[in-house]
Amino acid sequence: MFQEYIDRIAQLTNFEKEDILNKKFLLEEDTNIKIYYAPHNEFINKQAKILIVGITPGWTQTQIAYKTANQEIKKKNKMNDILKQCKYNSRFSGSMRKNLIDMLDQIKLNKKLNLNSSSELFEEGNNLMHTTSLIKYPVFINGKNYNGHNPEILKNTLLCNYINRYFINEINELQNIIIIPLGKAVEEVLTNMSNNSLIKNNYTILYGFPHPSGANGHRKEIFQENKKNLINIINNINID
DSSP states (O other): OHHHHHHHHHTOSOOSHHHHSSTTTEEEEETTEEEEOOGGGOOOOTTOSEEEEESSOOHHHHHHHHHHHHHHHHTTOOHHHHHHHHHHHHTTOTHHHHHHHHHHHHTTHHHHTTOSOGGGGGSTTOOSEEEEESSSSOEEETTEEOOSTTTTGGGOHHHHHHIIIIIHHHHTTOOSEEEEEOSHHHHHHHHHHHHTTOOOSOEEEOTTOOOOOTTOTTHHHHHHHHHHHHHHHHHTOOOO
16 A cells, blocks of 8 residues: 555655644544554564564554655665565554563563564564554544554454454464464454464464553553463474
């Protein structure tokens, strides 16, 4: 879909909400739900062994992806390189990335992967990790980031359509993966997919991994409750 929006992205000179969250980039809407295009999740790292799944790109990720795409278009880079750079720059940016790395290190994923720290997963050229969202493009409810609730994903036709159209195909591009769902809303969808045999390749799901957002007030408590089990799962996984 990037080709369809490349000229509009190139014409941007400002990157505030009013510049991006408007009709030029609106994909679909239903009552108070609006889904906009963003170049954040267009690149797929098919070599990945770790798949981290969020709900949907938030505003911060969306803004970074647009800024990156605009800059890379002006450099006349190839489309795949532009999309890869959008992914690298915007995935779990800010404090969320710091929290995520800390939890991954605590469950010793870095040791399993022979890394000094899970921060190395975010370095350019590291092909061990792929990050994505259940809903590929940013979703806003009454202008605010969608958090996976109200409406519940599996009870909303529009949101389910995006999962069926994009996410199921994306996850099946990856082989022998450890899937880390960020929070209960993502877990519920992955459980539904697993129960209905929609994930075709070998996989292990790390249930009980909390969303790393600083706004998640129960993050530390949930993590400590599930930490021992998460370590055990990691220890028993064979990563080839």
